[in-house]
Amino acid sequence: MKSDRRSFIAASVLSVGALSFPASTRAVEISVNQDGAKEISIRGRVVCLTEELDKTFNVMPDCANRGHVYSIKTAEGRIYPLLPTDSAAAVWMDQRFRVRDLQVTGRSFPESDFIEVINFQSWVDNRLHDLYYFCDVCMITTFKPGPCECCQDPVVFRETPAGENSQI
């Protein structure tokens, strides 16, 4: 059920990616759902909200014990904390997601700043790329590292120009 929704959303993400985003790094609203949630696209880099706030407000982070509050910070300085969902797991699990210029498709909700990640992409040489993991044996794509759900071999990180990979 969940994976059906993901693949449906991934298809819409690809079509949005093909539009190529303007230079602006503001959140782009893709759609508003009847329940009030908005599908948005934001460009930025991963930061820890606690550590960011500590720079100015001295909030005394305890990330080692409490965990990082990973967030997307845009070039304008707006910070969107990420809900710790399975769809966002790669940020916690793979350092590569924390050093890239990301384009994040997600849902934002009324009364909250947190966003639910739907999909991560990256910018490389001004070109949008898809980020995913792949099992070469089973030809299976996944969105987080770990053993392949089919053969249990570790899946391999991939970053390919958006829209060029027919496997996702």
Ligand SMILES: [Zn+2]
């Ligand atoms: Zn932290």
Ligand SMILES: [Zn+2]
């Ligand atoms: Zn496999």
